[in-house]
Amino acid sequence: MFKKILIANRGEIALRVIYACRELGIATVAVYSEADEHALHVRFADQEICIGPPRPMDSYLNVPAIITAAELSGADAIHPGYGFLSESGYLAEAAEACGIAFIGPPPAVLRLMGDKSEARRAMKSAGLPVLPGTEDPPESVDEALEAAQGLDYPLILKASAGGGGRGMRIVREQGELEHAWRTAGQEAQAAFGDGRLYLERYVEAPRHIEYQVLADGHGSVVHLGERECSIQRRHQKLIEECPSPVLTERQRLELGELVTGAAAAVGYRNAGTFEFLMDGDDRFYFLEANARLQVEHPVTEMVTGVDVVKEQIRVAAGQPLSVTQQGITWNGHAIECRINAESPVTFRPSPGLVRVFSIPGGPGIRIDTAAHADCTVPPYYDSLVAKVIAHGVDRAEAVARMRRALSMTVIEGIETSVPLHLRILDEPDFRDGKLSTAFMDRFAGG
Numbered sequence: 001m002f003k004k005i006l007i008a009n010r011g012e013i014a015l016r017v018i019y020a021c022r023e024l025g026i027a028t029v030a031v032y033s034e035a036d037e038h039a040l041h042v043r044f045a046d047q048e049i050c051i052g053p054p055r056p057m058d059s060y061l062n063v064p065a066i067i068t069a070a071e072l073s074g075a076d077a078i079h080p081g082y083g084f085l086s087e088s089g090y091l092a093e094a095a096e097a098c099g100i101a102f103i104g105p106p107p108a109v110l111r112l113m114g115d116k117s118e119a120r121r122a123m124k125s126a127g128l129p130v131l132p133g134t135e136d137p138p139e140s141v142d143e144a145l146e147a148a149q150g151l152d153y154p155l156i157l158k159a160s161a162g163g164g165g166r167g168m169r170i171v172r173e174q175g176e177l178e179h180a181w182r183t184a185g186q187e188a189q190a191a192f193g194d195g196r197l198y199l200e201r202y203v204e205a206p207r208h209i210e211y212q213v214l215a216d217g218h219g220s221v222v223h224l225g226e227r228e229c230s231i232q233r234r235h236q237k238l239i240e241e242c243p244s245p246v247l248t249e250r251q252r253l254e255l256g257e258l259v260t261g262a263a264a265a266v267g268y269r270n271a272g273t274f275e276f277l278m279d280g281d282d283r284f285y286f287l288e289a290n291a292r293l294q295v296e297h298p299v300t301e302m303v304t305g306v307d308v309v310k311e312q313i314r315v316a317a318g319q320p321l322s323v324t325q326q327g328i329t330w331n332g333h334a335i336e337c338r339i340n341a342e343s344p345v346t347f348r349p350s351p352g353l354v355r356v357f358s359i360p361g362g363p364g365i366r367i368d369t370a371a372h373a374d375c376t377v378p379p380y381y382d383s384l385v386a387k388v389i390a391h392g393v394d395r396a397e398a399v400a401r402m403r404r405a406l407s408m409t410v411i412e413g414i415e416t417s418v419p420l421h422l423r424i425l426d427e428p429d430f431r432d433g434k435l436s437t438a439f440m441d442r443f444a445g446g
C-alpha cells in the first residue's frame, strides 16, 4: 500500500481524500496556492507545500510544480480529486514517468474518455446504447450537412474535446446547421485548442442519470448503481440523489451489467461515472464517461456503504476491490445539495469572509466541507462551500431531513444557495420526483 499521498486539489475534496488516507494509515501531502495558506486541507495534511500564486494556472493546474512537490516530499502517489488536473493524461503520464502512481485510470483510458466522440464510439462498440449520430467527427460543414441528412432534427453539436456541456449547440433545422457548425467550431477551438465537433439527435428535457463504477486492475468491475442529477443550472449540478426516483431495481441491474461490461472492455481502472440521458419513453442513451471521482459521490456512499475514495486508493496501489457485485446493496435514499457561495437570486459568485458557519448534523446528515467560521472563500476557484447530504429510509425521509438541516443552517458573511435549495425542495414536482434538466428553467436567473 502507498505510504504517502500528495493531494493535488483544495477545498472539501482535498479534505475528503485526507479522511480516507487517515483511515488507511497513509500520510498526506497538501499542495496549496497563496490564497489557501490557512485552508483546512493544509492544516490537516501531514506535510504542506506552496505551489504558487492564487490563479489556478499558476498553482493547482501547474503540472511541473505538482510533480516537483511529489518528488520533494517523497509521495508515492497523487490523488487529483475532481476538476483541475483530475482527467489530465499529461499529469498521469508525468507521474508514472517519475515512478509515482496516479490515482485514476491509465493515461490511455483518460485520453480515450477525454475525446467525447471517441468515447461514444468505443462505448457503442462495447454494447452501450447511444443516440443516432456521427461515428467520426465530420471534417467540414459539407460532411456535417451530409451526416445530418441521415438523422432526425433537432440535433445537437458537441465538441469532441468538450464535455460537461461546454461548447454545445442545439440545431433545430437544417438551415441552422451551417452557422452553428462555424460558431461552435470556433468556440471549441478557442476553449480546448481543438475545434472538432460531432452530431447527435437532441433529446428535449431529458433526465440525467449516471452510473458509478469501480474497477481494479484484476478484471473486476462493479457498479454502485445510479445517481439522478437532473437538477442543474447551466451544466452546474445543484442537487443529486441516489437512487433515481424512477428506476426499478430490475432496470438498475440490467443497465448496470451493460455499464460494467463496457468499462471492462476498455480496460477501465479507478472509480468512474458513465452518464446517460433518459428520454420521455424511459430509454437510456450513453453520453460520456467521467474518469474521476465526482462531486456527488457521497450520495452513492450513503446508500451503498462503500467508501469510493478508499477503493480508488486500493486499486491504484494494485490491490483488488474490497467489494463484489453480489455484496453491493442499496439501502434507503440519499440527496445532496451543493451549497455555493453565490446569490440565490442572480447566481453571481459571492466570495469573501465567512463570519458565521453552522450546519446542523443529526440523524442521516453528512456535511462535506472545508469551510468554517472566519474562513475566507477565495474568488479564484469554484464557489462550492459545502455539500449537505441527507440519507433516509426512503426519499420522503431524505427530503425531510434535508429540509430540516438547511432550514437550521446559518451562514453569514457570504450569500449562499441555501434559500434556493429550500425553494426547490418545496416544489411539488421535486417532491413527486418529476425531474428533468429543464426543471430549473422556472427559477429566475435560470
Ligand code: MV4
Pocket: 131, 156, 163, 164, 165, 166, 200, 201, 202, 203, 204, 206, 207, 208, 229, 230, 232, 235, 275, 277, 287, 288, 437
Ligand atoms: C445532450 C442533451 C440532449 N440531447 N445530448 C449536457 C452535459 C453533457 N454531458 C451533455 N449534455 C446534454 N447532452 C443530446 N443528444 C442534453 C444535454 C443537457 C444536459 C445533460 C445533462 C444534464 C443537464 C443538461 C442540461 C442541458 C443539456
